[in-house]
Amino acid sequence: HWPTSYEESKATLDYFCKHLLIHFGDYQDALHTEQRFLFHSRLSFSMNSKMLHPLEVVNTVIEYWQKHQAKINISQVEGFVRQIIGWREYMRGIYWMQMPEYATLNKLNNTNSLPDFYWTGKTKMNCLQKSIQQSLDESYAHHIQRLMITGNFALLAQVNPDYVDEWYLGIYIDAIEWVEITNTRGMSQWADGGIVATKPYVSSGSYINKMSNYCKECHYNVKHKTEEDACPFNSLYWNFLDDKKEYFQRNNRMSMMMRLLEKMDGAQLAAMKTRAYSIIKNPDAY
Ligand SMILES: Cc1cc2nc3c(=O)[nH]c(=O)nc-3n(C[C@H](O)[C@H](O)[C@H](O)COP(=O)(O)OP(=O)(O)OC[C@H]3O[C@@H](n4cnc5c(N)ncnc54)[C@H](O)[C@@H]3O)c2cc1C
Numbered sequence: 001h002w003p004t005s006y007e008e009s010k011a012t013l014d015y016f017c018k019h020l021l022i023h024f025g026d027y028q029d030a031l032h033t034e035q036r037f038l039f040h041s042r043l044s045f046s047m048n049s050k051m052l053h054p055l056e057v058v059n060t061v062i063e064y065w066q067k068h069q070a071k072i073n074i075s076q077v078e079g080f081v082r083q084i085i086g087w088r089e090y091m092r093g094i095y096w097m098q099m100p101e102y103a104t105l106n107k108l109n110n111t112n113s114l115p116d117f118y119w120t121g122k123t124k125m126n127c128l129q130k131s132i133q134q135s136l137d138e139s140y141a142h143h144i145q146r147l148m149i150t151g152n153f154a155l156l157a158q159v160n161p162d163y164v165d166e167w168y169l170g171i172y173i174d175a176i177e178w179v180e181i182t183n184t185r186g187m188s189q190w191a192d193g194g195i196v197a198t199k200p201y202v203s204s205g206s207y208i209n210k211m212s213n214y215c216k217e218c219h220y221n222v223k224h225k226t227e228e229d230a231c232p233f234n235s236l237y238w239n240f241l242d243d244k245k246e247y248f249q250r251n252n253r254m255s256m257m258m259r260l261l262e263k264m265d266g267a268q269l270a271a272m273k274t275r276a277y278s279i280i281k282n283p284d285a286y
């Protein structure tokens with residue numbers, strides 16, 4: 001799949017303009033078992049390895065849209081351009097401002113090991129199985145898989161960000177430290193305490209169910225919380241909020257979830273914490 005020259009990178013860019021740009025914004029947060037790339041451009045490797053200049057990517061996409069405005073809505077283009085001149089440049093700035101200290105940050109004091117299934121894909125959790133297997137096969141996962149499936153689980157399982165960093169840096173074709181570490185330690189694991197993102201990107205199974213078809217063919221039931229077949233993300237989510245509440249008490253963006261946590265029935269929270277601890281203790285059994 002991966003271009004190894006300017007010409008091949010340019011062909012990937014042209015393919016994106018002709019066939020994928022039209023739906024980029026609509027589906028950029030979607031996840032699907034049968035669609036590994038959806039409408040994503042697969043241009044990060046070309047840009048990060050400097051085969052293709054980000055400005056050429058942005059200008060080509062804007063020019064293509066200007067000639068095809070009747071067919072392509074501006075929202076598709078805006079979403080794409082924003083990722084490159086927004087997020088990508090922001091990450092570069094953070095890296096040069098914050099390193100080398102940034103690589104040592106672990107503000108939530110997470111100490112657990114990364115489950116073995118990150119390296120094998122062997123898990124009964126369908127969302128993780130599909131996202132990890134694809135990452136191992138293609139050296140690629142799109143943003144929401146990295147953030148809301150593999151990153152989400154690692155944070156909920158309170159994995160040491162050093163191990164999470166090692167995995168992302170080792171797995172993805174576009175992983176170069178300046179853009180990998182800021183996304184992983186910052187955006188995904190909140191190990192920087194909020195330098196990159198105002199709140200941690202964590203969710204229970206219901207978000208994954210809303211954005212994907214993973215739950216339909218999963219071993220676990222996304223609606224269950226504490227039963228034997230309950231989706232592990234559900235108990236891990238509430239356990240994470242409870243374990244880490246001291247860090248979020250003064251975070252306005254977390255206040256709604258903190259209030260829900262406070263109101264939760266004590267016995268239900270205790271049951272979820274029991275299940276969460278058994279998952280954290282032996283994640284490879286799930
Ligand atoms: C935990 C985690 C780790 C990540 N590690 C990397 C990494 O090592 N290298 C990397 O290039 N990106 C990384 N990203 C950002 C993003 O997931 C990838 O840039 C994107 O998935 C690459 O696929 P694409 O080219 O098809 O992107 P598209 O969805 O087509 O997006 C277009 C371009 O926007 C840029 N972009 C979008 N989001 C980001 C972002 N958050 N940060 C920087 N650039 C962005 C990329 O250059 C990308 O090519 C990571 C995200 C997370 C959550």
Ligand code: SF4
Pocket residue numbers: 125126127128204205206208209214215216218219220221222231232233
């Ligand atoms: S039920 Fe839970 S573990 Fe299974 S795919 Fe859905 S979110 Fe993932």
